Amino acid sequence: MSDTAERVKKIVVEHLGVEPAKVTENAVFIDDLGADSLDIVELVMAFEEEFGVEIPDDAAEKITTVKDAITYIDEHTA
């Protein structure tokens, strides 16, 4: 697992209080990890802080899985 993936997973586990094993790359935040729309806003904020990226609202709306988050962050960090 890449460094980005590890850090994303850690944030998801901490914020949603889910078992680390459930946070697979294909896990859907709302359907698989019990998040609601405000939890996703909070997760996006945490990703922005952790990785020093800005994730605009229209991009954030497309982030529905753990993998979406990792891909976006990898594409927008040096």
Added chain:
Amino acid sequence: MRRVVVTGLGLVTPVGADVETAWKNIIASKSGAATITRFDATDFQSNYACEVKAPDHEWGFDANKRVDHKIQRQVDPFIVYGIDAAGQALEDAGLTDMSEEERFRAGCSIGSGIGGLPGIESESLVLAAKGPKRVSPHFVHGRLINLISGQVSIKYGLMGPNHAVVTACSTGAHSIGDAARMIAMDDADVMLAGGAESTVCPIGIAGFGQARALSTGFRDDPTRASRPWDKDRDGFVMGEGAGVLVLEEYERAKARGAKIYAEVLGYGLSGDAYHVTAPHPEGSGAFRSMEMAVRKSGLALSDIDYINAHGTSTPLGDELELGAVRRLFGDALEGVSMSSTKSAIGHLLGGAGAVESIFCILAMRDGIVPPTLNLDNPSDNCVGVDLVPHVAKERKVKAVLNNSFGFGGTNASLVMRAI
């Protein structure tokens, strides 16, 4: 009118995070006061409080027992305490598995005096330092006073009245009184009623300190600081925690064979119409609140065995309450024991009336009245009144009066009777 009884209790306090631990410590004259651990309060007006203890403490509170990790992160501590105390009370009453039909008639009236002050403080600092896009999306609903009732209703599926009182330090008593009326008036059959508070944070201590309300002179031994009616008292000690009761319609409780702790018999309310923080100089509001509660209960003054006083350990308030009690009870005061459990757990503000009502109920259950700690030199007005100094006292307790008075000049009194 339908009769209302108490069938479940839940407590989170600075001397124990469940009913039996807290009560055992109260009766054993233990104090929850200590130097503040949440933040460095060295340079504050007061550096001590009665905090709910960490999970590794003998009397500690483990939020993980009843509150999801995710919710713990999103909401202020007063909500976490309230959810836990409500869960304890429902479990105690054996009502965690009600049918949908029953849950339509079961509601919540759990308030708070101030609400999520620590979170308002910390998110304001985030806003100032990092801007609006870094403020938590859970900021608002993690701080709102009615969100104990909201969270509890969601967790347990309670679809009856969803209410939250906000009357400063009278909140807990008003919550119980209002909820009892909802049952009496047939709005609900079961109500979770109580209050919670957690304002041991820099802005909370600074604010009450500036209002000249806090005890400041006992940095060397905070356990001596809360001393209602004592000559050396110098303000209240901030406490935190929650108390929640299950109130239930009597016939329903009897039919299901519930354990019935007490009947809520009388509820009195009044306003001082005098000053925002100072009590009325003749204790007029306190007097009328108590008088109404006793009158509505149908009991005689001589039936009251124990008064759990508001007794915050402030120079003015303690004397005025005692004076009002004297005037109301007259000769009947001879048979009454009166104490302030704030001497042990501090002032739980919006949680106080509910926590203290639970102590009243336990006093009836066990035939023992809790002590007023640190009452070394009672003030001159105390002569002839049994204020239960230092140690608990075994005695018959069949009926109780509980007082709560709050900023804004709001007063509430409850009369309960063993059943």
